Amino acid sequence: MLAERALKNQSFDLVYIDAFAGTGRISPTSGCDAEADAREARAFIMGSAERALLVEDRRFDRLVFVEADSERSASLEELKLEYADRRIDVLNADANEFLRGLRRFEYGNWRGVLFVDPFGTQFDWSTAEKIASLERLDMWLLFPASSIGRMLPRSRDPSDVEQGWEARLNRVYGSDGWRNLYHPAAQFGLFDQSGTERDAGVDGLVAIYKAQLRDVFGDRLLEQSLTLLNSRESPLFELIFCAGHPNPKAIRAAHGIAKHLIETR
Numbered sequence: 001m002l003a004e005r006a007l008k009n010q011s012f013d014l015v016y017i018d019a020f021a022g023t024g025r026i027s028p029t030s031g032c033d034a035e036a037d038a039r040e041a042r043a044f045i046m047g048s049a050e051r052a053l054l055v056e057d058r059r060f061d062r063l064v065f066v067e068a069d070s071e072r073s074a075s076l077e078e079l080k081l082e083y084a085d086r087r088i089d090v091l092n093a094d095a096n097e098f099l100r101g102l103r104r105f106e107y108g109n110w111r112g113v114l115f116v117d118p119f120g121t122q123f124d125w126s127t128a129e130k131i132a133s134l135e136r137l138d139m140w141l142l143f144p145a146s147s148i149g150r151m152l153p154r155s156r157d158p159s160d161v162e163q164g165w166e167a168r169l170n171r172v173y174g175s176d177g178w179r180n181l182y183h184p185a186a187q188f189g190l191f192d193q194s195g196t197e198r199d200a201g202v203d204g205l206v207a208i209y210k211a212q213l214r215d216v217f218g219d220r221l222l223e224q225s226l227t228l229l230n231s232r233e234s235p236l237f238e239l240i241f242c243a244g245h246p247n248p249k250a251i252r253a254a255h256g257i258a259k260h261l262i263e264t265r
Contacts, residue, residue: 125174
């Protein structure tokens, strides 16, 4: 991993945190997303926990795997036994609660890489805000744009969103900012009898979320991101990067590495 190679001469402890870690395995059965399309798009990041263990240029000093599902957590415990020489914490816990409880000096003098691969829409906006405030973690976030898009009504009227889904959307976005996907139609009645139109579909959902990330991460948000498609070329996820440390030099270095990874994908 290029990011870890760039940090290999640094004196701080390097921590890897895998939220929603799944089974941790590189095998095709890991990831455990119920939808075939999601498995297809996420194939390259499956087994992120085990991949992190295989990094050699600059080994992680500590690895933290968080998984709420007890069966998947048990698989992570098996992985921990296989790498008994490494410092690994397996937490059978809610990822949002764990991340929101992190303290700036949780692991002493440390910096880290956070990988957020939620099973659907489980990553809360309040958790993203906490990560931004820590200024310790470079965050890779797999944003479930397609899952969110399926919650929106075909009527193009945001008031038609089901109550349960509205609450979930508000939790993901931290507010009802997702409603900004809808705006008054430029030519009322010509194409849309409701008087509203959807702005750029999935792209619009991603743009709104990235705008909110920009509010809390500032220049640490990398504007360039990676759209993951299924075999039908439909967008499923957006891979987004935010640097941890606010120092301009650190941001430039982190962004340079992240852009390389995105552009060579």
